[in-house]
Amino acid sequence: MIIKSFGAAKNVTGSCHLLTDDKDDANIMVDCGLFQERDFEDKNYELGFDPKKVDYLILTHAHIDHCGRIPFLVKNGFKGQILCTKPTYQLSKVLLLDTGKIIFENYKYELKKSLRKNEKKPELLYDESDVLNSFDFFNPVLEYNKPYNLKSGFVIEIRDAGHILGSSFVKIKKGDGSVIFSGDLGNKEKPIVKNFEYPDEADVVYTETTYGDRNHRSFQESKEEFLAAITDTLKNNGNVLIPSYATERAQDILYLLREFYEQGLLPECKVFLDSPLALSVTDIFVQNLSYFKEDKIPLFKKGDPFDFPYLNIVRDTEESKQINNVSGRAIIIAGSGMLHGGRILHHLKHNIWKKENAVIFVGYQAKGTLGRLIVEKEKKVSILGESFKVNAQIYTINGFSSHADQNELMEWITAVKTKPQKVCLIHGDENVMKVYKSKLEEKGFIVHIPDYGEEIGF
Ligand SMILES: [Zn+2]
Ligand SMILES: [Zn+2]
Structure with a gap:
């Protein structure tokens, strides 16, 4: 299997990872989020892959940095299924509609500015109608700890990530190969949603690292x-x-x-x-x-x-x-x-x-x-x-914070009985990732920090 990250690679937002098997039988995406850091905003307009070829998008949770580019994906020809939990679907609908409006307002503002200055017109990422179209592709059938079969022999299973209502992390399996994507992991002291569950064995684990360099106050x-x-x-x-x-x-x-x-x-x-x-x-x-x-x-x-x-x-x-x-x-x-x-x-x-x-x-x-x-x-x-x-x-x-801190990230990943062949760090500032990388290496993990678009094979 090959994985490429088209977002949250050496940065925090824009989560987007694409998995293909060697025969190119199925293309499975995990998250399709909006880049929100000013330096990365231009990346919102380039997907880096052909959306028409994506069969499934597994959505880990409803935050915009994980679902905010879905309308753009659909606008560009995605015809697959968006798999998620029921609350993720409900929250995504509300949040995407809001984001669609904000994007359109910003676009109008930028357009006016460009006309005034006689500059190049801005590009509209998407608007409300693209958001509404994207709802047709959601299939909110995923439940925690229940395997779900995809085509070409792929099986996925989600568990509670304890981050926001309906959030999950996902294991994708085919034959004896498997990979886990952590989504965003939650802070266990948060008052309302349940705590995260623990992962089991996988060949490769992709983990978020937002707070990989520090611990929260109690x-x-x-x-x-x-x-x-x-x-x-x-x-x-x-x-x-x-x-x-x-x-x-x-x-x-x-x-x-x-x-x-x-x-x-x-x-x-x-x-x-x-x-x-x-x-x-x-x-x-x-x-x-x-x-x-x-x-x-x-x-x-x-x-x-x-x-x-x-x-x-x-x-x-x-x-x-x-x-x-x-x-x-x-x-x-x-x-x-x-x-x-x-x-x-x-x-x-x-x-x-x-x-x-x-x-x-x-x-x-x-x-x-x-x-x-x-x-x-x-x-x-x-x-x-x-x-x-x-x-x-x-x-x-x-x-x-609704994110796990360094201790909690460690607690989550060290719960795996057999160490994965590789841990890939995503969803974090690069300097934070480096701190967390050495922490993991001290525990004997083999760690890699993927670049945008870099191929990770296993
Ligand atoms: Zn999140
Ligand atoms: Zn996030």
Whole structure:
């Protein structure tokens, strides 16, 4: 079998791996995500392979860096099946529609700019109609620990990756050859979804390495840090901005804020969830209770565990603009998580230059994103074409990450009884991968870091 990576190879986003057998009988893809790092965005327009020849796309989970190029794949002739779990399908639909809109808005903006400057017209990656077309190809039949037969003798089996609702890692087998793709592995301390399961033997394991170089603070410490950042800001009549994707992280954050509220720890304030998607996502959560940690199920059965009196859900852009009239003591949760686009950018424009405000990052910020620049203490940043001074307080709470840390990544891979012939590192910054590589080598693993498009045979 031969595997080539066309994304998340020596970078974090754009996950996309293609497996073919020696006879070229079946072409199986794992994930087809959007590149979100600024330096890699051009790669979104080149797939690197013929989409018409792909028979199956196995989708590990609904994050855009794993599913965000599916409409582009379909637009370019993909006719195969997209295999995933039911929640992955439900969440992908919501997230892709949103992404389709953002891509189209950005395109219109760039087009106007190019016309004004008499420059080359930008290319539209895809729009809402391409997103709608792509839904016809989804086949959400995969269930954890149940083998599923593909053509030409391939068998796949997924297990819970413990990362977001419905997330999985997958083993692909044919005869006595096998490979595992980790997808994104979860942080075991996360409050709602179950923990990851462990892999069994395979010839080759592809593993994500997002946090391969470090360990998270404990969840409890992170909760305390989070509460302190909020209380300090509200005390000074500032606003708190929390960049977050609409799914999962936003729910985790609301879950915590509700908990703080019930414990009497949250000062009086207005919490805005500025996301039209949030309601549909909560519905999807409630329809999939079997994916949650046992002790959390009763809470969902009792009602909406994300709701509390300070919470306002913002649906349309008009309402979103009005948040800016609230002077102080507001907590605003909006996407996108890495400040790659979305409504959060408008809130940043209004808040980032005032020192009483705070931006609290609760998720990974990939290299080359605006989020990363701010986290790395850049003093001046460009937001929607305008330059702003960063005067607001910047906090990073890494214990809320939905990714496994170094110890957890190690725990997952060392659970295999017989070592694979090779471990391939993907979905990470290259310098992070190097740190994790030497950790694995200390344990006797043979490790390789594939390049974009490099052939890995076994
Ligand atoms: Zn993910
Ligand atoms: Zn990812």
